Amino acid sequence: MIQALKIADKIFSSRLFTGTGKFGSIAVMEESLLISGSELVTVALRRMEHQHGKPDNLLQHLDHPQIHLLPNTSGVRTANEAIYAAQLAREALETNWLKLEIHPDPKYLMPDPIETLKAAETLVKMGFIVLPYCSADPVLCKHLEQVGVAAVMPLGAPIGSNQGLQTSSMLEIIIQQATVPVVVDAGIGAPSHAAQAMEMGADAVLVNTAIATAHQPQTMALAFKNAVEAGRMAYEAGLGPTQHHASASSPLTSFLSSL
Amino acid sequence: MFSEYFNQFDWDKEYHSIYTKTIQEAETALFKSHRTIEDFKALISPAAMPLLEQMAEMSHVETQKRFGKTIQLYAPLYLSNECQNICTYCGFSLDNQIPRKTLTALEILQEIAVLKEMGYQHVLLVTGEAQHRVGMDYFTQMLPLIKKHFAQVAMEVQPLERMDYETLHDMGVHAILVYQETYHREHYKSHHPRGKKANFTYRLETPDRIGQAGIHKIGLGALLGLDDWRTDSAFTARHLQYLEKRYWQSKFSISFPRLRPHSGGTVPKSIITDRELVQLICAWRLFNNDVELSMSTRECESFRDHIIKLGITSISAGSKTNPGGYAVAPESLEQFEIDDNRTPQEIAAVIQQAGYDPVWKDWDEALQTH
Numbered sequence: 001m002i003q004a005l006k007i008a009d010k011i012f013s014s015r016l017f018t019g020t021g022k023f024g025s026i027a028v029m030e031e032s033l034l035i036s037g038s039e040l041v042t043v044a045l046r047r048m049e050h051q052h053g054k055p056d057n058l059l060q061h062l063d064h065p066q067i068h069l070l071p072n073t074s075g076v077r078t079a080n081e082a083i084y085a086a087q088l089a090r091e092a093l094e095t096n097w098l099k100l101e102i103h104p105d106p107k108y109l110m111p112d113p114i115e116t117l118k119a120a121e122t123l124v125k126m127g128f129i130v131l132p133y134c135s136a137d138p139v140l141c142k143h144l145e146q147v148g149v150a151a152v153m154p155l156g157a158p159i160g161s162n163q164g165l166q167t168s169s170m171l172e173i174i175i176q177q178a179t180v181p182v183v184v185d186a187g188i189g190a191p192s193h194a195a196q197a198m199e200m201g202a203d204a205v206l207v208n209t210a211i212a213t214a215h216q217p218q219t220m221a222l223a224f225k226n227a228v229e230a231g232r233m234a235y236e237a238g239l240g241p242t243q244h245h246a247s248a249s250s251p252l253t254s255f256l257s258s259l
Numbered sequence: 260m261f262s263e264y265f266n267q268f269d270w271d272k273e274y275h276s277i278y279t280k281t282i283q284e285a286e287t288a289l290f291k292s293h294r295t296i297e298d299f300k301a302l303i304s305p306a307a308m309p310l311l312e313q314m315a316e317m318s319h320v321e322t323q324k325r326f327g328k329t330i331q332l333y334a335p336l337y338l339s340n341e342c343q344n345i346c347t348y349c350g351f352s353l354d355n356q357i358p359r360k361t362l363t364a365l366e367i368l369q370e371i372a373v374l375k376e377m378g379y380q381h382v383l384l385v386t387g388e389a390q391h392r393v394g395m396d397y398f399t400q401m402l403p404l405i406k407k408h409f410a411q412v413a414m415e416v417q418p419l420e421r422m423d424y425e426t427l428h429d430m431g432v433h434a435i436l437v438y439q440e441t442y443h444r445e446h447y448k449s450h451h452p453r454g455k456k457a458n459f460t461y462r463l464e465t466p467d468r469i470g471q472a473g474i475h476k477i478g479l480g481a482l483l484g485l486d487d488w489r490t491d492s493a494f495t496a497r498h499l500q501y502l503e504k505r506y507w508q509s510k511f512s513i514s515f516p517r518l519r520p521h522s523g524g525t526v527p528k529s530i531i532t533d534r535e536l537v538q539l540i541c542a543w544r545l546f547n548n549d550v551e552l553s554m555s556t557r558e559c560e561s562f563r564d565h566i567i568k569l570g571i572t573s574i575s576a577g578s579k580t581n582p583g584g585y586a587v588a589p590e591s592l593e594q595f596e597i598d599d600n601r602t603p604q605e606i607a608a609v610i611q612q613a614g615y616d617p618v619w620k621d622w623d624e625a626l627q628t629h
Contacts (some may be wrong), residue, residue: 022327024614046410046623075626077508088625106475106510107503107549160325213323 002232005203007181008097008129008150010068014039015198016228017070017183018221019208020058021047028217030061036211036221040204042070042099045085050092059093070131072099077112079119086123098123099153100132109159113140117147124148133185136167141174141182152178153206155186156197160209162189165196175201191220191227198231199239260464261501268497270443273300274490280304289313294546299496302542303489311538318541318570321548330610331573331618332603333381333413334374335555337582338362338401340594342387344454346440348485348518350594351387353454357592361386361393364404366587371408373585377577377603380620381411383436385580385594388417388456395423402430411622413476417455418465424472433622436478437465438514441486442494446528450485466498470506475627477502477509478553483536484518484527492539496546503547512551512573513543517558533562537569544570559598563606567613576606 005012018038023029033041041062048071049056062069071089076082079102086098100123102116103109111134123130129150134140136154144152154174157163164187165171175182181203188194194205207224214220277300285307288298301307302314339361342351350357362370374382384405386393398416406412413434414427424435441447444459451457469477479498481491499511515536518527531539536558543552554563554571556578563574579585580594601609607617 022323022329023616024328025611025616046621046626047618048623049620050623073626075622081626085623085625088623104508106508162324209324209327212327 002229003236005181007131012039012204013037014225014228015204015232016194016225017042017185017204017206018211019206020044020062022209022212023217024212026058026061029212032211032217032221033062033067034064035218035225037225039066040068040070042072042206042208043093044072044074045089045092046075048092050088068097069093069095070097070099071095072101072133074101074103076102077104077115078102079115079122082115082119083122083126086119086128087126090128096127097129098131100130100149103133103159111135111155113137116140117143120144120149121147131183136170136174138170138173138177142177145178145180149180151181151183151203153183153185156184156193157187157189159186161187162210163187164189164193165200168196168200171197171202172200191223194224195227195231195234198228199234201235204228260467261498262460262463264501265442265463265494265497268494270490273493274487276300277304277489277493280306282306282309285310289317289545296493296496296500296546299542299546300489300493302545303492303539307542308534308538311534311541314541314545315537315569318544319568321544322570322572325549326572328615329618330567330571330615331381331621332379332607332610333383333411333573333575334377334379334603335383335385335415335575335578335580336367336370336374336405337385337580337584337594338367338397339386339389339393340582340592341389341392342454343390344388344456345452346456347450347452348482350592360582360588360591361389361397362582362587364401366583367401367404369586370583371405375408378607378619379603380409381413381622382409383413383415383434383575385414386416388454390417390455395419395426399426399430402427402432406431406624410620410624413478415478418462419468421468421471424469424474428472428474428627431624431627432474433627434476434478434510434512435469435474436480436512436514437462437469438478438480438482438516439463439491439495439498440482442481442491442498443486446486466502467505470502470509473508475509476512476551477506478512478514480514480516482516482518483531483539484529487529488531488535488539492542496543499547499550510549510551512553514553514555515540516555536562537566540566540570556597556599557595560601563599564609564613567610567615574606576601576603 014037017040019042073082073085133153141152157166183204184197184202185206280301284301288301340351415436554574581591610617
């Protein structure tokens with residue numbers, strides 16, 4: 001068993017957070033998310049049907065007691081747009097949890113640090129539980145913490161790139177300094193990447209593309225579930241230090257014993 | 260402006276360099292991780308044809324990685340066929356003796372009711388170019404009416420001024436499409452002898468003005484067959500590359516209109532075969548892994564069914580290309596012939612059959628409110 005994770009007022013027994021995009025069908029999405037054991041699932045406002053009083057098909061398939069929804073603001077370019085979208089999401093999903101995403105660049109979807117910090121500060125004051133997607137910048141993460149976000153979500157690599165933890169040395173610093181949970185988001189393409197993030201001490205990971213676009217998303221969801229648990233278990237068990245060289249002999253100091 | 264950059268290039272030299280590419284160059288291009296314009300030219304060259312299956316496989320994988328197993332659905336809504344231009348290939352050309360029609364507010368609502376019934380959330384508004392009757396006054400009058408029924412509104416209308424695009428952006432228009440038709444300056448002139456459209460440079464600079472106005476998505480394309488489709492595609496690729504660097508907050512989409520028969524039209528100068536169109540689509544994906552690639556109902560059923568997996572990210576279905584075609588005047592003359600007449604629901608079923616999720620809504624009014 002691994003330790004539970006607390007973010008704001010919620011306790012999570014799974015440290016694998018997931019998303020709802022890119023699946024080949026809603027049925028496959030639902031099955032995969034259930035198999036993954038994920039308890040926090042992000043949903044894009046842009047994909048939700050929240051007007052005209054129609055029930056949203058996607059949301060109906062996410063209606064399971066263990067699944068908490070995390071609406072995201074994907075698509076906005078500025079803090080003001082994010083704040084407006086956040087209020088709409090809160091109303092539509094009846095949750096004050098928010099994955100704050102501001103990426104004005106539609107190509108690599110790089111989070112805008114300036115707008116994100118601005119929006120986070122306002123949204124926290126408005127009573128939102130803010131989980132900002134951000135660059136793996138230790139100083140930015142401290143600033144986000146100071147304005148009251150509930151967790152930080154630094155990227156491992158460009159979103160959807162499956163490149164793994166390209167930012168690992170920065171992530172290590174972020175994890176070391178953080179006083180809020182660190183969720184590695186974006187770039188995790190294989191279960192081994194997720195395990196690596198957890199071994200490093202990340203509190204959780206968010207995985208979407210790698211599961212949704214797998215040949216068998218359900219099986220991949222299980223693989224990620226196991227990898228996240230294994231990585232966390234190893235972290236909690238205490239990994240031995242990594243040695244970069246052998247240490248059997250002491251050629252430089254062995255003379256001391258003969259003195 | 261793109262026109263200054265464009266002027267450095269010579270059509271004939273581009274043409275020659277594409278047609279002298281070797282299969283070795285195409286192979287090298289195929290196995291690179293970042294591909295240049297020269298690589299794109301190699302991939303669309305006749306020499307690359309033996310690599311088609313590999314290109315298709317790689318395009319399939321790249322597209323799924325970036326866009327997931329999803330295909331977006333949209334429908335065109337033709338608002339008017341009035342036009343002051345002569346375009347030798349177009350059904351709406353001024354010199355074509357057809358009944359002209361611009362939809363009234365009431366008629367637009369009737370059309371919208373049918374589109375909504377079909378399930379559409381994304382709509383593409385299309386007009387000819389009749390600046391006085393169907394200009395900014397008309398657009399600003401009709402847009403609020405249309406906007407509240409759709410999550411995403413795109414427009415394919417005459418080139419406008421930057422200020423006009425800013426107005427449209429503020430009114431919530433998400434995307435603007437403007438096709439250059441051909442990048443061959445002289446042949447462009449002979450195909451557009453009259454009307455505002457005769458100004459090649461003004462049209463060429465239109466995507467710059469759209470980008471400057473902060474529009475979220477800019478659609479480009481050449482009318483394939485009007486001139487050499489390979490050379491036109493290479494120029495389109497240059498255009499995209501130029502725009503992406505400057506208007507980094509905008510998304511881009513590419514369309515592949517093939518010159519089709521219409522009442523009294525131009526015979527294509529170069530025919531792009533089905534095989535070559537697949538080659539072109541795959542080459543685009545390998546050149547740019549996040550540009551949206553769009554397919555209209557000009558193409559036939561079996562082609563569209565198979566192309567879903569090869570790089571396309573959005574398709575239209577059940578389209579009518581005549582103003583009033585959905586409800587008001589179903590029998591009036593279409594801009595071009597529709598080859599795939601299946602309903603949106605039938606197309607959605609085909610998409611699902613292929614293992615993809617048909618996406619009706621991928622934008623929200625709330626995301627661009629200032």
